[in-house]
Amino acid sequence: MKFCRFKALERTCYGVVDGSAVVEIKGNPFNRYDLTSVRRPLDRVKLLVPCVPRTFYAAGLNYLSHIQETAEARGEEVNVPQKPDIGYRAVNALIAHEEPIVIPKDATQEVQYEGELVAVIGKRAKDVSEEEALDCVLGYTIGNDVSERSWQRSDRTMWRSKNTDTFKPMGPWIETRVNLERMHTTVRVNDEVVSEFPTKDMIFGVATYISTMSRYLTLYPGDVIWMGTDGPTHNIKAGDVVEVEISGIGTLRNPVIKEEFPDTTQEIQERNGE
Helix, strand or coil, rough: CCEEEECCEEEEEEEEEEEEEEEEECCCCCCCEEEEEEEHHHHHHHCCCCCCCCCCEEECCCCCCHHHHHHHHCCCCCCCCCCCCEEEEEEEEEECCCEEEEECCCCCEEEEEEEEEEEECCCCCCCCCEEEEHHHHHEEEECCCCCHHHHHCCCCCCCCCCCCCEEEEEEEEEEECHHHCCCEEEEECCCCEEEECCCCCCCCHHHHHHHHCCCCCCCCCCCCCCCCCCCCCEECCCCCCCEEEEEECCCEEEEEEEEECCCCCCHHHCCCCC
């Protein structure tokens, strides 16, 4: 089942995607809900971020080849994690399917994509075993962990590099029926495949992360865990369109634009030859 969150006629609702239509539900996917008789064409509604998480988690360096490529690019030794490491991201950075990624005016050219599987927690999880962990997952969606690499190297907490407004596209919906073993992730920029990998090739899987995390913190319905990326990541620029497709879920698509600030007095004078 595909749960979405959408806006239509100035109302924000949850719905179930049924082919080329969305059926509005009363309630939400994290509690009791009922299907209504309201059915709208999918292309006539605005899809929103499929959920607004209470807490936004992100796995750190969870695919081997990505770790190797990152280490080589930095001239460092390959250091494979021996345990699941989790970080936090900011909800302000979330945008929906088809919304623009905005590159700040003072960013360098090193703004890059990262296609990721996102686990959406469906029920409270505390001290769960790995065997129980996946029962706490409502479903899965897709994320693009946009990163400004020069800021990532210079800012100790990665507060700008990972959390700038619009740097976390997520969507288009939450798919509850998936086969984690058969998933394949493909990233395209302007219709050209730039990265692809078996989604399951994580160092630590979804169940391991949930079990480990839940020993120390409580996961709540609507929390999300971004599971990391594999393969190369390349620069993106204004005018590009980035698509992250994960088989069994769908495709997350976002155009890229550049932030425009009002001209300063100096810029106006320079343009006028003053």
